[in-house]
Amino acid sequence: MANSSILGGISQAMANRNYRIYTIGAIPSLMGTWVQRMAMGWFAWELTGSGAWLGLIAFADLAPSVLSAPIAGAFADRVNRLRIVKLVQCLSLCQALMLATLTLSGVMTIELLFGLALVQGVVQGIHQPFRHALLGTIVTREEMTAAIGINSTIWNSSRLIGPAVSAVVILNLGVGATFLINAFSYVPMLIGLYMINAEQRPAAPKSLTRVPAEIMEGIRFVTGHQFIGTIMFMLLVFSFFGRATQELLPGFTGTVFNVGADGLAMLTGAAGLGSLFSGIWLSRRGTLAGLSDILIVMVLLIAASQLAFVATDIFWVSLTVFIAWGFVLNGAGIVCQSLVQATVPDTIRGRVVSLYGMLWLGTPALGAFVMGVAADYFGFRAPIAGGALVVLVTFAWALPRRNRLKVSINAVAKETS
Numbered sequence: 001m002a003n004s005s006i007l008g009g010i011s012q013a014m015a016n017r018n019y020r021i022y023t024i025g026a027i028p029s030l031m032g033t034w035v036q037r038m039a040m041g042w043f044a045w046e047l048t049g050s051g052a053w054l055g056l057i058a059f060a061d062l063a064p065s066v067l068s069a070p071i072a073g074a075f076a077d078r079v080n081r082l083r084i085v086k087l088v089q090c091l092s093l094c095q096a097l098m099l100a101t102l103t104l105s106g107v108m109t110i111e112l113l114f115g116l117a118l119v120q121g122v123v124q125g126i127h128q129p130f131r132h133a134l135l136g137t138i139v140t141r142e143e144m145t146a147a148i149g150i151n152s153t154i155w156n157s158s159r160l161i162g163p164a165v166s167a168v169v170i171l172n173l174g175v176g177a178t179f180l181i182n183a184f185s186y187v188p189m190l191i192g193l194y195m196i197n198a199e200q201r202p203a204a205p206k207s208l209t210r211v212p213a214e215i216m217e218g219i220r221f222v223t224g225h226q227f228i229g230t231i232m233f234m235l236l237v238f239s240f241f242g243r244a245t246q247e248l249l250p251g252f253t254g255t256v257f258n259v260g261a262d263g264l265a266m267l268t269g270a271a272g273l274g275s276l277f278s279g280i281w282l283s284r285r286g287t288l289a290g291l292s293d294i295l296i297v298m299v300l301l302i303a304a305s306q307l308a309f310v311a312t313d314i315f316w317v318s319l320t321v322f323i324a325w326g327f328v329l330n331g332a333g334i335v336c337q338s339l340v341q342a343t344v345p346d347t348i349r350g351r352v353v354s355l356y357g358m359l360w361l362g363t364p365a366l367g368a369f370v371m372g373v374a375a376d377y378f379g380f381r382a383p384i385a386g387g388a389l390v391v392l393v394t395f396a397w398a399l400p401r402r403n404r405l406k407v408s409i410n411a412v413a414k415e416t417s
Contacts, residue, residue, distance in 0.1 A: 009146030010283045018138040018196045019147055023154070025192030029089075030154055032185025034162025036096060037061075039170060039178035040117060043103070046175070047110045060117035061124075066362040068125030069354045074214040076133040076350025082198045085134055088127040089190050095120050096183035103176035128361070129354035136341050136349050137198050145291065145338040149283030152334050156275040218351025221344075227408040228340055228352070230401055234299055235336045235359045237394040241387030242302045242329055243360075244367030245309070246271060252380045257315045270319045274326025282334050288342055291335050292405035298332040300395045306388035310381040333360055339409060 014020050044057045076084070099116055102108040139147045169178050222232050246268070253263045305325040312318050337356055344352045371383035398405075 009143070009285060009287065010150060013139065013143045013146035013150060013283070016139055016143055016147075018198060019135075019143070021192045021195050022134075022138065023150060025189040026151070027154055027158075027188075028185040029189040030158040031162050031165070032096075032182035034158045035166040035169070035178050035185075036099070036182040038163040038166040039175050040099075040113065042166075042170060043108075043175045044110060044113060047108075047113065053110055053114075056114060057117050060114055061121045064118060064121035065125035065128060066358055068122055069129055069357050069362075070215045070218075070351070071211065072126040073129035073133075073218060073351040073354025074211050076129045076354070077214070077348060081130050081134040081137055081350070082193065082196060084130045085127065086190065086193045088123055088130065089186050089193065091123050092120065092127075093183050093186040093190070095123065096179050096186070100176050100179035100183055103179060104174075128357040129350050132337070132341070132353035132357065133350040134198065136344075136346065136353070138196065141288065141342045144341050145285065145288055145334070146283045148334050148338050148341070149279050149281075149285075151279075152330060153276060153279035153283060156272050156279055156330065160269060160272045160276065215351060218348060218355060221348055222352060222355055225343075227405065228343055230398070230405060231295070231336050231339050232355065232359065234295065234394060234398055235333070235356070236363060238299060238302050238329065238332055238391050239359050239363040240367035241371075241390045242306065243364035244371050244387065245306060245325075245384050247364060247368030248371060248375065248380060248384065252384070255380055256313070257318065259315060263315065266319060267322055270322040271326035271329075274323040274328075275330035277323075278327045278331035279334065282331060282338075288338065288409055290406075291339055292409045293402065295332055295335045295339070296395065296398050296402055296405075298328045298335065299391060299398060301328040302332060303388045303392040303395060306391070307385060310385045310388075336360075343408075 014023070040057060040061075044053050047053075095116060099108075099113075102112055102116075135147060135151070136144070165181075166178050169181065221228075223229050249267055253259050253267060257263055302325070305321055305328060308321045309318055309325060312321070337353075337360075340352060340356055341349075367387070371387060374383040374386075
């Protein structure tokens with residue numbers, strides 16, 4: 001039954017002791033993550049003045065996740081998820097301490113920075129499927145949408161606040177202090193994880209040689225499941241052709257609007273603000289019922305807002321449109337994860353949510369590369385508009401499947417009411 005209080009599903013999810021402890025610990029940890037992310041890019045530029053090195057640092061932070069997530073997803077169904085999340089937090093703390101030590105001692109080089117970014121990319125690739133699978137372990141299906149929405153709200157709040165904090169710290173204390181702040185930010189998270197009691201029954205011990213087969217089992221489950229397969233296909237399309245738009249913003253703002261870094265920051269902040277609103281809205285809404293309809297409408301609105309974005313030469317209009325774009329894009333991602341988490345059996349949860357993470361985090365980088373190459377030939381407007389049209393076709397493909405999706409998710413919703 002949906003929560004009728006002012007906070008709606010938020011109060012219901014936060015009433016769950018394990019989830020409440022996890023969330024309170026995650027707030028400083030995510031803030032520290034964004035403080036460090038901004039600082040690493042700044043430091044790479046400060047060390048080299050090279051755009052290529054900036055790209056390599058970003059690559060090191062992302063690419064390992066795409067490779068390690070499916071393997072980690074298989075192990076998330078084999079071993080104790082809470083224990084591995086604790087281990088990953090310890091490794092992240094050590095990485096941040098190493099960054100701080102090398103930077104504050106004055107011996108940091110761009111090669112060392114790249115190596116430590118690569119380490120963090122691998123660690124985060126392991127963390128992602130375990131974190132998502134742990135969420136499915138500590139909250140009920142009825143609490144799932146609110147819990148994912150709260151996590152998204154915290155993430156996007158940190159994305160708005162963390163870089164500003166990082167800039168202030170860099171100006172007053174130096175870049176090394178930002179890494180130290182991030183290291184300390186993991187302590188509340190670790191304390192919280194040791195306070196959580198998560199009931200999970202890992203699979204019986206199996207040979208490591210079965211890991212590739214287990215990964216393929218997860219892929220076959222997704223592609224063969226009518227409901228989850230449809231959700232994941234929509235996620236693939238709007239991640240590749242929608243989320244990639246944000247990766248093209250540096251070139252778009254310069255060539256279309258003729259604004260500098262301040263304009264880029266404003267557009268990025270507009271998308272983050274919209275994302276924050278959708279996280280809060282879906283957290284309050286709480287219930288699973290009706291989410292499939294919301295997803296299909298949001299896919300349509302992703303295409304519409306993206307077309308509106310490329311249709312204007314007025315910067316302030318584009319800011320307003322990008323708030324709406326951030327709202328529907330992030331909302332669609334929350335809905336997809338909620339529907340998948342509510343439907344997938346716990347025995348295969350780690351492998352399925354690792355595929356969700358690959359699509360949500362990995363495909364935008366590939367989409368940005370493809371659309372960026374097209375932009376060299378056709379300008380920035382055409383690839384973004386073309387991507388919107390592909391998303392629009394996907395909406396048309398999903399519309400006849402609306403009733404089937406609705407029946408599937410309403411059945412799940414009734415089980416939780």
